[in-house]
Structure formats: structure tokens, C-alpha cells
Amino acid sequence: MADFHYREKLKQIEKAASTNMLSEGAKNIGMGCFVFVFILLIAFLIFLSVSLWINDIIVGSLLTGIVVLVCLFVLYKLWTAPKIP
Numbered sequence: 001m002a003d004f005h006y007r008e009k010l011k012q013i014e015k016a017a018s019t020n021m022l023s024e025g026a027k028n029i030g031m032g033c034f035v036f037v038f039i040l041l042i043a044f045l046i047f048l049s050v051s052l053w054i055n056d057i058i059v060g061s062l063l064t065g066i067v068v069l070v071c072l073f074v075l076y077k078l079w080t081a082p083k084i085p
Contacts, residue, residue: 035079038074045068048064049064
């Protein structure tokens, strides 16, 4: 027998996602998780760049460093962006 309770919950989630009726708490948690993972990515890329530099792979290190700088710029722009209503 089908469980219609979950079907109704799924309809509510679909309605909230399509009409952008999300609570502030949900928006903040989502943005916080995204920023946390993005910071972890940047930390890994910095580690990779330093490791490449130590092993005398200069071109790879410089390219990875450029990617880190671009990621830092994107993170800065996300952090300082105005709130979306």
C-alpha cells in the first residue's frame, strides 16, 4: 500500500522550490554549507599548489595558484553580494 504522507511532503517541497518560498534558516544553512565546501576546496588547492612547488613542478603550481586566486575572488564576491529578497 502506498504511503501518501510522503507524497504530500514531496508536493510541498516541489511547491516551495518552484515558488522560491524557502525560510531564511534554510537559505542560511544552504549558503553556509556551500561556503564551507568552497573553503575546503580552496584549502585543498593551496595544498596542491604548495606540493607542486616543493616538487619543482612550477607551471602546475602557478596554474593551481591562479585557480586559487579566482576561487578566492568568487568567494569574496559571494560574501559581499547584497541579499536576494
